[in-house]
Amino acid sequence: MVTIEDYGNFKTAWCPGCGNHSILEAVKQALVGLQLHPFEVLLVSGIGQAAKAPHYLTANAFNGLHGRALPVATAAKLANKDLTVIVESGEGCVYGEGGNHFLAAIRRNPDLTVIVHNNQVYGLTKGQASPTSAQGFVTKAQPRGVFTMPFNPVSVAVAMHAGFVARGFSGEPEHLAGLIQAAIQHKGLSLIDVLQPCVSFNKVNTFAWYKKRCYEIPDHHNPTDREAALKLADEWGERIPIGVIYRGTRPSFEENFPVLDRGPLARRQVDLDELNTIMEHYG
Amino acid sequence: MNRNTVNILIGGEAGQGLATLGETLTRALVRAGYSVVVTQSYESRIRGGHNTFAIRVSTNEIQAPREMFDILVALHSETLELHRGELSSGSTVIVDADLASEDSGFIRVPFKELGSVRFENVTALGVVTAVLGLDQRIVAGVLEDFFAKRGREQIAANLDALEKGFRWIWGREKDLSRLQAPDNRVPGLMMNGNEAIALGAMSAGVKFCAFYPMTPATSIAINLAGNAEAMGIIVEQAEDEIAAINMAIGASFAGAPSMVVTSGGGFALMTEGVSLAAMTETPVVIVVAQRPGPATGLPTRTEQADLEFVLHAGHGEFPRAVFAPGSVEECFHLARKAFETAEQFRGPVFLLTDQFLADSYRSVERFKLDELPPVNSCAGSVVMTRRYRHYAVTDSGVSPRLFPGLSEQCGAPYSSDLLVCADSDEHTESGHITEDLSLRKTMVEKRLRKLEGMKTKIVPPDMQGDPDPDVMLICWGSTKGSVLEAAAELRARGLSVATVHLSQMWPLAPEQLVQVLSSAKLVASVEGNATGQMARLIRRETGFAIEKRILRYDGLPITPEAILGEFRYV
Numbered sequence: 024m025v026t027i028e029d030y031g032n033f034k035t036a037w038c039p040g041c042g043n044h045s046i047l048e049a050v051k052q053a054l055v056g057l058q059l060h061p062f063e064v065l066l067v068s069g070i071g072q073a074a075k076a077p078h079y080l081t082a083n084a085f086n087g088l089h090g091r092a093l094p095v096a097t098a099a100k101l102a103n104k105d106l107t108v109i110v111e112s113g114e115g116c117v118y119g120e121g122g123n124h125f126l127a128a129i130r131r132n133p134d135l136t137v138i139v140h141n142n143q144v145y146g147l148t149k150g151q152a153s154p155t156s157a158q159g160f161v162t163k164a165q166p167r168g169v170f171t172m173p174f175n176p177v178s179v180a181v182a183m184h185a186g187f188v189a190r191g192f193s194g195e196p197e198h199l200a201g202l203i204q205a206a207i208q209h210k211g212l213s214l215i216d217v218l219q220p221c222v223s224f225n226k227v228n229t230f231a232w233y234k235k236r237c238y239e240i241p242d243h244h245n246p247t248d249r250e251a252a253l254k255l256a257d258e259w260g261e262r263i264p265i266g267v268i269y270r271g272t273r274p275s276f277e278e279n280f281p282v283l284d285r286g287p288l289a290r291r292q293v294d295l296d297e298l299n300t301i302m303e304h305y306g
Numbered sequence: 307m308n309r310n311t312v313n314i315l316i317g318g319e320a321g322q323g324l325a326t327l328g329e330t331l332t333r334a335l336v337r338a339g340y341s342v343v344v345t346q347s348y349e350s351r352i353r354g355g356h357n358t359f360a361i362r363v364s365t366n367e368i369q370a371p372r373e374m375f376d377i378l379v380a381l382h383s384e385t386l387e388l389h390r391g392e393l394s395s396g397s398t399v400i401v402d403a404d405l406a407s408e409d410s411g412f413i414r415v416p417f418k419e420l421g422s423v424r425f426e427n428v429t430a431l432g433v434v435t436a437v438l439g440l441d442q443r444i445v446a447g448v449l450e451d452f453f454a455k456r457g458r459e460q461i462a463a464n465l466d467a468l469e470k471g472f473r474w475i476w477g478r479e480k481d482l483s484r485l486q487a488p489d490n491r492v493p494g495l496m497m498n499g500n501e502a503i504a505l506g507a508m509s510a511g512v513k514f515c516a517f518y519p520m521t522p523a524t525s526i527a528i529n530l531a532g533n534a535e536a537m538g539i540i541v542e543q544a545e546d547e548i549a550a551i552n553m554a555i556g557a558s559f560a561g562a563p564s565m566v567v568t569s570g571g572g573f574a575l576m577t578e579g580v581s582l583a584a585m586t587e588t589p590v591v592i593v594v595a596q597r598p599g600p601a602t603g604l605p606t607r608t609e610q611a612d613l614e615f616v617l618h619a620g621h622g623e624f625p626r627a628v629f630a631p632g633s634v635e636e637c638f639h640l641a642r643k644a645f646e647t648a649e650q651f652r653g654p655v656f657l658l659t660d661q662f663l664a665d666s667y668r669s670v671e672r673f674k675l676d677e678l679p680p681v682n683s684c685a686g687s688v689v690m691t692r693r694y695r696h697y698a699v700t701d702s703g704v705s706p707r708l709f710p711g712l713s714e715q716c717g718a719p720y721s722s723d724l725l726v727c728a729d730s731d732e733h734t735e736s737g738h739i740t741e742d743l744s745l746r747k748t749m750v751e752k753r754l755r756k757l758e759g760m761k762t763k764i765v766p767p768d769m770q771g772d773p774d775p776d777v778m779l780i781c782w783g784s785t786k787g788s789v790l791e792a793a794a795e796l797r798a799r800g801l802s803v804a805t806v807h808l809s810q811m812w813p814l815a816p817e818q819l820v821q822v823l824s825s826a827k828l829v830a831s832v833e834g835n836a837t838g839q840m841a842r843l844i845r846r847e848t849g850f851a852i853e854k855r856i857l858r859y860d861g862l863p864i865t866p867e868a869i870l871g872e873f874r875y876v
Binding site for chain 2: 061062063065067070075077078081082083084085086087088091093094095096097098099100101102103105106123124126127280281282283285287288289290291292293294295297298299300301302305306
């Protein structure tokens with residue numbers, strides 16, 4: 024029986040009141056809910072405040088480079104598809120620096136759960152605009168406000184037929200844990216864009232700001248209805264829907280490789296008969 | 307007139323079937339038991355332009371291309387104009403009757419009368435077969451294999467075209483550049499550098515390869531992809547080179563011996579990943595097939611100008627190994643060595659080749675695959691009795707290895723004490739982020755200690771020739787064959803000559819090199835770049851200044867002639 028204690032309790036480098044704390048708790052709850060052992064789980068992150076998450080939870084971890092969590096996770100899952108692979112990083116890492124990998128990962132559809140901590144600002148580098156910052160958002164780096172249109176990851180993911188697209192809020196940790204559980208169970212890429220306040224650098228999109236706007240998607244929404252999903256994904260401003268927005272039915276990337284039916288690549292021996300046959304093609 | 311060595315140049319536009327003609331002829335020569343060296347020179351386009359496929363063939367072991375040709379097959383008029391000055395005395399030009407009016411030394415083939423223009427290349431192959439005195443059955447057999455997948459009709463049409471060319475010339479010409487029959491050599495394999503790297507990697511146990519297409523490295527990945535099912539390999543075309551190296555690192559971390567293949571520009575994008583492999587202590591083999599830069603440079607030509615780049619790429623200080631094969635055989639063996647080194651020392655290891663070697667078909671002996679064990683990723687591992695630490699500090703700097711979720715792989719049972727944590731931040735022994743500055747120092751030293759281990763396994767420089775020589779030619783990578791052949795010619799002229807070839811560029815064994823280099827009256831370095839990067843490396847590491855530098859950087863490989871030109875006074 025796996026309990027929450029198995030996932031440990033660590034001192035973090037995050038600010039008190041940061042949304043990261045409750046997202047971390049939601050991840051632990053989801054893993055316990057699914058009775059996954061820490062050694063069955065691999066957490067992959069990039070760089071940023073959110074990307075420190077794998078250090079605050081007992082599991083296998085790969086804390087890589089800024090923007091590059093997705094390629095590492097995609098290939099680790101290919102090498103050993105028995106692992107439950109979770110990517111956790113911030114919006115600057117996944118949507119900004121790693122933008123090309125984000126698009127490619129949706130296209131490939133590997134069986135990963137991608138949890139993006141989205142606070143609409145850069146925390147680790149102290150308060151610059153992020154890919155999701157609103158136009159007009161003023162920072163020291165953007166003193167006249169952000170000119171660039173914000174990136175809507177949820178709309179993009181639905182438009183690209185991602186397998187599982189959801190939005191969560193760090194202020195609703197029980198709800199978020201449920202989303203994470205469903206995402207892990209989904210075969211294929213699952214994106215959860217998690218809205219969270221940054222108590223130090225985002226004085227606009229505060230806890231209260233989100234609390235006032237976020238509402239749970241009602242039960243009558245059919246996540247397999249792409250048109251309805253696109254509409255929900257675009258909803259932003261006075262009201263922000265949280266919950267499962269879209270579910271697709273594409274096969275996961277790993278299913279394309281019959282090689283993987285024989286288990287993790289590490290266990291596969293070199294077939295010398297085959298190799299000798301290959302060499303003879305050069306005769 | 308029978309010759310033991312013949313140099314053939316086939317030239318034409320892209321799309322004329324030049325490579326088919328060149329490859330089938332080369333394969334036939336190898337099957338007949340000859341030694342061959344192929345040099346491919348092509349423009350960065352799919353149709354038109356001017357491309358050449360040069361085959362040097364001999365009854366003796368040969369190792370280098372040459373600049374003067376005995377047979378020129380000109381599939382278009384530009385070939386004739388561009389290469390007229392490279393004909394040896396007594397040479398033969400095979401050309402379309404409409405393209406030339408000369409008679410002496412020319413075989414003017416009425417290709418249009420002999421069949422469709424589509425088969426002109428194979429008709430020309432028939433002519434060349436007869437001119438060389440090569441057994442037509444061997445060539446026909448090669449064609450049958452080559453077109454096997456395209457069905458019987460294609461095979462029949464090609465055999466017909468071969469026969470037409472062969473029959474047209476037979477009896478018409480008397481004094482042909484016939485090749486001597488080979489001396490009972492066991493037919494070898496026809497293989498180029500990239501194919502040998504792929505075979506070597508498979509023999510070592512590669513399980514994952516990620517790449518973004520880039521000439522001249524792509525064919526390594528294509529080759530692995532073609533054998534992926536049989537060998538249990540995953541080959542993935544990444545969205546960019548940054549993804550490629552991060553994927554290789556991710557797969558390797560999870561237990562699959564991994565590689566990436568690229569050229570200079572793509573490697574530039576991978577450099578942060580090199581640093582990541584070093585910091586996370588994840589094995590990865592990086593093949594850099596060089597081409598002329600800077601930037602896009604000459605995409606399809608050759609150069610050896612990325613040595614310093616590969617030696618220094620990646621921020622921070624960390625150990626690495628760099629191998630630079632000098633022949634197709636060395637491509638195979640050093641690909642294996644690269645995997646062994648990467649897996650043993652857990653970090654980035656390079657294989658540095660170039661377009662010339664990548665595309666150069668040679669006749670090679672079969673590799674004794676059954677006697678070559680695959681790498682063992684768990685070689686240095688011990689059975690864990692307590693909590694696993696991915697970065698345990700050891701005397702050698704090498705920590706025990708474990709794969710996430712596969713704890714039993716290295717002899718220990720599944721357990722939550724056996725978690726694998728890797729970090730690009732400075733980290734604790736357990737792989738968690740730290741700001742402990744004394745630990746930082748310990749970790750820097752731990753990583754750097756691995757270089758000492760690598761130094762005990764250096765591939766020694768290949769030294770050949772006379773002791774205390776008048777001239778010592780020192781080279782690295784693909785220039786080996788040309789240097790060896792140039793040295794043999796200088797020796798025939800009465801000079802005492804020695805050669806040194808480096809196939810491992812890092813780490814070096816400085817003491818050994820100084821001793822060798824000091825024994826010569828004159829040391830000349832031979833490199834395919836403009837600034838003498840190997841000579842500078844040797845000076846930096848040993849203090850030994852090489853006086854004479856023989857450099858080539860026009861996009862073509864160094865030939866024996868290019869070296870001999872520097873010793874005209876002899």
